[in-house]
Amino acid sequence: MSFRLFPVEASSISAEVDQLLFFLLAVAAFFTVVIFAAILFFAIRYRRRSDNELPRPIHGSIPLEIVWSVIPFGLSMVMFTWGASVFFRERRPPDNALPIYVVAKQWMWKLQHPEGQREINELHIPVGRPVKLTMTSEDVIHSFFVPAFRTKQDVVPGRYTTTWFTAIKPGKYHLFCAEYCGNNHSGMGGWIYVMEPQDYEAWLSGGTPGATLAENGQKLFENLACANCHKSDGTGRCPDLTGLFGKDVKLADGSTVKADEGYIRESILRPEAKIVAGYQPSMPTFQGLVTEEGVLQLIEYVKSLGPNPGAGQAEGLAAPGSR
Amino acid sequence: MTTETEHVDSVKTYAVVWIALLILTALTTGVAYIDLGPFSVVVALTIAVCKMLLVALFFMHVRHSTKLTKLVVLGGLLWLAILLSLTMADFATRSWIGA
Amino acid sequence: MVSEPHVESLALREQFNSAEQQKDASSLGMWVFLITEVMFFGGAFAAYTVYRSIYPGVFGAASRTLNTTIGALNTAVLLCSSFTMVLAVRAGQLGRRKQIMAFLVLTLILGMVFLGVKGYEWNEKYVEHHIPGPSFQMEGPGLQDHAQLFFSLYFAMTGLHAMHMLVGAGLLSWLLYQTWRGKFSAAYYTPIDMVGLYWHFVDIIWIFLFPLLYLIDRHGH
Amino acid sequence: MTTAVAEERETYLNAGHGVKSWLLTKDHKRIGLLYLFTITFFFFIGGVFATLIRLELLSPHGNLVSSETYNKLFTMHGVVMVFFFLIPSIPATLGNFFLPLMIGARDLAFPRINLLSWYLLVIGGLFAIFAMVAGGVDTGWTFYTPYSTSYSNTWVIATALGIFVAGFSSILTGLNFIVTVHRMRCPGMTWFRMPLFVWAHYATALIQVLGTPVLAVTLVLVLCERMFHIGIFDPALGGDPVLFQHLFWFYSHPAVYIMILPAMGVISELVSTFSRKAIFGYGFVAFSSVAIAVLGFLVWGHHLFVSGQSLFAGMVFSFLSYFVAIPSAIKVFNWTATLYKGSISYATPMLYAFGFIGLFTIGGLTGLFVACLGIDVHVTDTYFVVAHFHYIMVGGAIMGYLGGLHYWWPKITGRMYPEGWAKLSALVIFLGFNLTFFPQFMLGYLGMPRRYHVYPDEFQVLHVLSTAGASVLAVGYLMPLIYFMWSLKYGAIAGRNPWKATGLEWQTDSPPPVHNFDEIPIVTREAYDYSGTVGQEVQVG
């Protein structure tokens, strides 16, 4: 049985979080010691010596009140700013991150690599490379928690949430479900395997199921007859999906939206929610016809349809369709 | 301690308020059929607030009430505003940056 | 029990020193209670605001299935009941028992008319399969699902409002009985006053429900 | 004892006999006692659940109970402790009993509503007990959707109804306090002569009145969704489960101040009485209660940092959370400063006050950790949070409650408790408490998630320590139960003012007469002016 008092630092953010923790610990220790010491000292020094004694009242002191409000306030603003900046980095994945898709359900984690590997309750990743998780749940709320990475994100049904990390130390780390999700909540865990890049490549090529995610997505795209409408030559009454991913799309109500994973998921499951400018809301919903994993494959397929231009052209997709 | 001063309003005052309320109801219903874009919400809620003020000030006698009563009413509205605005601080900014 | 320490004046309870203090306490208590009601409905309004901001189109389409004419007329009925209620309070202030009774009865009748119309509207929803749940049906993009959110909130909010009306009707009946027994006079009519506040408050809730549920998406696309 | 039966004064206790005279009483003091029995009952129920939780966690493999049972245990532990013990605890017992006395009133403004609110708590409690007996509920005390609405197949409806009803009990108590403080103060009792206990209860009442209704309507929506299968938070229909969390925490964050503010009020009384000195910075302590109540409504989203709430909202809520810490800091510093050049007695209530200040400080400071975005991502939903809130709720609020109970016991019953035993139990509770919950901070930072029935072996050592502490704690909590009962019969007669304290409650008999005062007092001095209660002013130290 291993016993430790402090968790390993296995991601690029771990050390940052720990430094923040030490700052907070220092502040907390300072105030705890000051207050405990003061109480102890006063309690002994001014203990009651006779039952009739009556100390002189002291009604207060404005300067003191100001001092002991302003100093804690200043310190707490440091905590806030520092904490927020760490958080900001924790939440914003770099553009080149390796995408992994996560579907949670009672009580297991289903993970898919773009290369097509699927894993259950286990995730293999290379060391030193940012990994971005796009996650959703098939039932209740779960939470993806890797203590060694100091990261956690709830996985919410009906939408995507994301998290990312860069592992810095090869090894095997706990994966926990941190949001209570029913009977087997505490069993909904697994392991993250952080591997040297070459080991990772070897793992990827070993026992690979034939098709990549995008290829599976393409099959689905045909089976679900998406292709009947969304023709790649731009004919038909539907927007061409080529090069869609990452662009800004102009909507019928005049607003624009970035074509990210969430948008494409919504386009498939709730097509009516955001109508592309210039088109009729004629796309049927595929809710119930395609699983969350299928949706992720479709997304990966759409992604594969065009280069990911990052910022994308400002014009978006509205023009090329039939107008 | 100030007390609620006994104040009997005339039937006429009440009747005028009542008629005003009915007119406002008709107005808000009518305006709803005119396309004002996003302003239709603004107009509808403005009229609703006016109606609320009429009912509160006259029928509920807030007009003649103590400061404390007025404070209670304002406090209630302020708390409602806190609930709505901080909740929307999340939902309205979901698409801003990151998750 | 100890002997009553105070002169038994008209309905003065023993914890108070004067009728005035008692009246002030009741009034403050009632207002504080109304604030709790504001927050109670506030939670539902918050849910409405959030979903309307997410699904403006669907909420518009669902809202357009409601019957504005009936809604507006019903609003008018409720406003009339507030008018009669305030007249009942006024009669209380002046100690006119017959008038109190008359106006309370009118208020009660108007309240019942409102509830009757509400029931009619709910029944329409039933006929049109607009009651959320397995039997819900609504044609149009996204309506089958998201419109259920609208109607769930519609039923929750109008239902809670109707329940408050029912409580109000109960209070009015009790007031009628008390008035009939001659409990009230120009010197003591606090209960009428308090029930009046409650009745007007319920009215105000409807003043907001009406435009939010029926009106603001009326012009449509 | 002499046999001067004829001399025996009439008190609220002997003013009527029989069950009926208690169950239909409108006397705030008797209602306070009814509450006392009720919440003590619930505390021990909650404590039994806690005991079972701790026993289960002795072993990492979940040998004692099944996971279904474990989930029900912590849910019912949380529900009972929060809604049926801690929220009513101080306000409904000590507040009910002493608030009118302290402002020189004969009773609360609405005695019948006061009785009604006790019945509501009992009815709500019966619902909860029914749910527990019928098979329990397993959603966690937070009832997150869609688990609570669509997935759990336990007694969610009965439990939620119970909480709904108990919520109205809380609302009515708050309403009564607000009106009483505004309208029932005796002549001369200006706002700034009120004891800080009353200020704290006033602030608490504001939260009860403004927050609880939102919980009520949220539960109604959950009930509708669960019973009629309509969609309000249901993601399958496009609903948003995070909306539920917003509505829930809009109440439940301020509710934590319902739990702590009254305890802070008690501590202000204790620190002053047992230093025999006016509270340092009375105005600051008074206003900080109201500030906590108000600011407490602006921070609820700090429970949602990883929930999928927007980044912007997370920042706003973290930022605002730090504001609510400042009034708490002000209180802690002012209590400490009050000790300076005081005449400090080590009577049991004061030991509890020391315990409170220390443990609340630790609990509050760790609140700053979880309010800090970068850290909360790691520690949320781990034992770090469990430790944080037990430090405040058990280390803080219960210490305050027990301190208050010891302080006013002589007034309530007319008898003293055995001082030696009481001091011992205070010490046992303090030690047991720290042993139970300090290891949980470490567990949490190591990554031990909360609500876990089985856990990796490497966490076992700390869990065993925690369970050991819990056993000590249980002993500590049983002791007062026993000696308080003992004191009812054998305790020394207390007299009007055993502590030589200043509040109006000490100027009437112990136990007080039915209408509290033979003659309505007239106040001419500040609160905590000790010059009238003891001899000469002396220079101390």
Ligand code: HEA
């Ligand atoms: C009585 C109960 C109580 C009280 C008073 C508090 C007080 C505070 N709480 Fe706590 N909290 C809970 C009960 C309580 N909490 C519960 C039950 C939960 C978990 C619920 C669940 O999920 O089941 C929780 C969870 C919780 C979270 C969410 C954690 C998570 O789930 O990830 C957060 C995040 O911000 C938080 C913050 C705070 C803060 C900032 C305070 C502040 O008010 C603390 C202020 C006090 C001090 C700061 C100490 C005194 C000051 C000094 C000694 C001076 C020095 C000060 C400075 C340097 C600023 N609490």
Ligand code: HEA
């Ligand atoms: C007022 C609130 C309050 C109080 C007083 C307590 C008191 C205690 N709590 Fe609890 N606790 C909560 C509120 C509270 N708790 C909440 C809100 C949660 C979250 C629930 C959730 O996740 O949904 C929680 C969760 C919680 C957990 C985490 C469970 C998990 O996440 O898996 C643990 C684990 O150690 C715990 C332990 C304890 C202990 C040891 C005590 C002790 O202080 C209790 C001591 C008291 C006694 C022991 C009773 C007295 C003695 C006896 C009755 C005799 C002995 C018993 C027998 C013979 C059977 N509590």
Ligand code: CUA
């Ligand atoms: Cu999944 Cu907990």
Ligand SMILES: [Cu+2]
């Ligand atoms: Cu909180």
